[in-house]
Amino acid sequence: MGRRLLATALLALLLAAPAAAQPRTLWPGVTFDTGVQFTSHGSVAINVLTGPRPGGTTALAPALSNETLTGTETLTAMQRRTAATATSAGVNGDFFTFASGIPSGILLRDGQLASPPSDERSSAGILTDGTLDVRRVSFVGTWQGGGAQHDLAAFNRPLTGGGIALYTDAWGPATPALAAATSAILFPFPAATPNGNLTAPVVELRRGGAPVPIPPGGAVLVAKGAAGAAALGAEAPVGQLVTSRLLLQPDWPGVVDAIGGGPQIVRDGAAVFSAGELFTPDQIGPRAPRSAVGQLADGRIILVAVDGGQPAYSVGMTNFELAQTLVRLGAVTGMALDSGGSTTMAFDGTLLNRPSGPERPISTALQFQYTGVYVGPAVAAVVPAGNGVTARVSLRYKLVRPSTVTVRLVAPDGSLAYDEESGAKRPGTYAVAFPPAAPPVTPPVPTPPPVTTPSPVTPPPPTSSATASAPSARAPAAASVAPAQGRWELTVSATDDIGQPSQMTQSFVVNTTVVKKTPPPSTKKP
Numbered sequence: 001m002g003r004r005l006l007a008t009a010l011l012a013l014l015l016a017a018p019a020a021a022q023p024r025t026l027w028p029g030v031t032f033d034t035g036v037q038f039t040s041h042g043s044v045a046i047n048v049l050t051g052p053r054p055g056g057t058t059a060l061a062p063a064l065s066n067e068t069l070t071g072t073e074t075l076t077a078m079q080r081r082t083a084a085t086a087t088s089a090g091v092n093g094d095f096f097t098f099a100s101g102i103p104s105g106i107l108l109r110d111g112q113l114a115s116p117p118s119d120e121r122s123s124a125g126i127l128t129d130g131t132l133d134v135r136r137v138s139f140v141g142t143w144q145g146g147g148a149q150h151d152l153a154a155f156n157r158p159l160t161g162g163g164i165a166l167y168t169d170a171w172g173p174a175t176p177a178l179a180a181a182t183s184a185i186l187f188p189f190p191a192a193t194p195n196g197n198l199t200a201p202v203v204e205l206r207r208g209g210a211p212v213p214i215p216p217g218g219a220v221l222v223a224k225g226a227a228g229a230a231a232l233g234a235e236a237p238v239g240q241l242v243t244s245r246l247l248l249q250p251d252w253p254g255v256v257d258a259i260g261g262g263p264q265i266v267r268d269g270a271a272v273f274s275a276g277e278l279f280t281p282d283q284i285g286p287r288a289p290r291s292a293v294g295q296l297a298d299g300r301i302i303l304v305a306v307d308g309g310q311p312a313y314s315v316g317m318t319n320f321e322l323a324q325t326l327v328r329l330g331a332v333t334g335m336a337l338d339s340g341g342s343t344t345m346a347f348d349g350t351l352l353n354r355p356s357g358p359e360r361p362i363s364t365a366l367q368f369q370y371t372g373v374y375v376g377p378a379v380a381a382v383v384p385a386g387n388g389v390t391a392r393v394s395l396r397y398k399l400v401r402p403s404t405v406t407v408r409l410v411a412p413d414g415s416l417a418y419d420e421e422s423g424a425k426r427p428g429t430y431a432v433a434f435p436p437a438a439p440p441v442t443p444p445v446p447t448p449p450p451v452t453t454p455s456p457v458t459p460p461p462p463t464s465s466a467t468a469s470a471p472s473a474r475a476p477a478a479a480s481v482a483p484a485q486g487r488w489e490l491t492v493s494a495t496d497d498i499g500q501p502s503q504m505t506q507s508f509v510v511n512t513t514v515v516k517k518t519p520p521p522s523t524k525k526p
Contacts, residue, residue: 023050026089026347027370028504029058037325041287042315045307046325047345047353049089049368053130053299057372057502060126060301062093062107062259063365068172069115069156072101072361079367080349084427085400087374089347090367091291091303094260095338102157103363105260106137107170112192113246114170116141116155120278121262124293124335124366125255132295133255134264134335136277140247141166143221145202145235153228155246162225164232166244167214168192174211175220182207182229184236187218195251198244202236219244259337259366265323266294266334273320284319284336289343289356292322293366294331302329303366305345309356337366372502373405373494374398378434393483393508395432401496402426409436412486412510424497432490435483483510 023031029052037044054060063082065073073081079088094103106117108125117123119138127133141152143166153163156171159178167175168189175183186200200219206212207229212220221242223232236242252258263275263284289308295301304326308316317325319336326334341360345353379394399405405425409418409432417436488510493503 027058027087027372027374028502030089030368030370032089032347032352036314039315042311043313044317045314045354047305047307048329049091049303049345049347049352051089051301051303051368054126054301055130057370057500059369059371060130060132061257061367061369062109063088063090063367064107064109064114064170065101065361065363065365069102069107069170069363070100070172072096072363074359074361075344075346075365076349076351076359077361078365079346083349083398086369086371087348087398087400088367088369089303089352090345090365091293091305092338092342092344092362093364093366096363100158101361101363103260105262106258107260107364108194108255108258111256112170113194113248114156114168114192115260116157116246117248117258118260118262118278121260122264122275122277122335123258123260123262125252125258127254128256129254130299132293132301132333133252134267134333135252137252138249140249142245142247143242144244145232145240145242146237147231147235150231152244159222159224162228164221164223164228166219166221168219169214169216171214174213175222177209177211178222178224179209180224180229181209182223182232183212184221184232184242185212185215185218186221186242187215189217189219192219192246194246194248196245198246199241200244202238202240202242205233205236205238259364261293261335261337263319263336264334265292265319265336266326266331269297269327269332271320271323271327273323283339287316287318287321288340290317290319290322290339291337291343291345292326292334293337294326294329294334296330297332301368302326302331303345303368304329305343305353307343307354307356309340310354313354338362371400371496372500373403373492373504374400375490375492375504375506377506378488378490378508393434393510395434395490395506396429397432397490397492397504398429399425399427399494399496401498401500403494403496405430406493407432408491409434410489410491412484412488417488434488485510485512 023033025031031050033048035046052058063078094105096103103115104118106123107115116139117137122134125133141155142149152166154165158176159165183206184202185204187203189200190198214220223229263277265272290306292304306317307314341357342362344355375397402424405422407420411417487507489507491505495501
């Protein structure tokens with residue numbers, strides 16, 4: 001029992017947590033905050049991520065489950081899968097089809113179109129200057145081989161009637177199965193940027209209903225119906241150059257990333273009651289879990305997740321109440337995202353909100369993505385130490401790009417307990433030793449005896465065993481210094497291979513006064 005009490009007390013060795021009313025800093029410029037709104041219908045729990053105007057080491061970008069439009073993945077799994085390339089905090093994204101995982105609207109990443117927009121719902125785009133631009137856009141696609149220009153019946157969507165569809169490798173590993181289809185494989189296919197000519201040669205023609213593999217960096221035109229198959233066979237033979245165009249109307253200048261969702265709920269700083277978009281009353285009217293994105297007047301971005309469907313905890317909001325909440329938070333523009341059981345907020349692979357059920361696999365997400373140095377919070381652990389237990393503190397930082405790094409650990413008295421300046425370090429996670437090691441003790445150099453003329457000495461008689469050599473002096477090994485009580489501060493500065501500087505500090509408290517000693521054994525007889 002005493003050992004257990006001691007171990008429990010040692011767990012309290014550390015960690016200065018911010019006051020409950022203060023937002024939690026996830027990394028420089030990005031915070032997480034929670035609040036409760038009391039209404040006549042019940043309490044409502046609101047979770048808010050706030051980040052800077054996108055740019056520099058913190059971007060706002062959509063994420064795609066499994067890196068394909070088909071299939072789903074939980075938000076926390078997406079973040080863990082991409083942790084080596086960015087530290088992420090975000091919310092669920094667009095509505096999607098449960099059976100296939102295909103998002104309902106646009107997905108544009110790094111200027112490349114993966115999914116077309118829905119012209120009956122809003123899209124949210126991030127422009128080159130970090131502006132969040134919410135608008136309605138539509139899509140038209142065309143292809144042209146050795147004949148006239150033809151309209152695409154679908155782009156990265158299943159064909160529901162006759163015509164020709166274009167599938168890029170963003171769709172998945174293979175085209176949908178389609179009876180009596182004709183397919184033209186295009187390789188290499190250019191980056192799928194909207195409103196430009198995308199020209200690629202036909203390397204193979206296939207006929208039949210089996211799915212056709214989509215080569216990485218390639219695309220496939222699939223024709224269904226006699227007219228489409230005849231046009232594709234005649235105008236796109238092997239070796240023919242085919243030009244495709246993916247047109248957003250109206251043109252969307254400066255857009256780098258975009259995600260679907262809707263409806264628009266804040267315009268020019270005012271809550272929008274009805275945006276006239278294609279949503280049923282059942283989708284926007286009831287109180288439910290809700291997600292949204294907004295931009296404040298100073299350019300900062302907010303991601304909001306409202307918990308719901310849990311009467312004893314949070315009843316949720318209507319879509320208009322969500323719009324009013326964004327305005328109260330200072331948003332001048334905003335758009336709703338998928339809601340209900342999809343509403344999820346997470347950081348670095350850990351949930352931040354309380355979904356209405358088990359975490360739901362989703363199609364897309366909208367996230368702050370940080371590529372600077374990330375310093376993890378200090379973590380206490382209890383480990384065996386001889387006949388007792390002791391505490392250790394784990395300090396770590398992560399690099400996602402090759403970087404030069406400076407690490408400094410400052411003790412409670414302001415002294416520098418650890419100082420490292422390194423050359424280029426590879427991406428990865430690095431540990432900082434704590435308690436810091438004491439510098440090695442250098443043994444004193446013995447003074448040689450004075451030189452004298454030796455007197456003749458009769459050698460001893462030989463023995464049967466070898467003469468043992470005298471033990472050599474050794475420097476004592478470095479020892480751990482007992483950490484001073486008080487607030488410690490770890491700061492890591494980095495400059496990556498493209499010249500982007502970043503710095504992050506984590507503080508923690510060592511307080512051994514809370515440690516309870518093991519009580520002596522009782523001498524009382526039973």
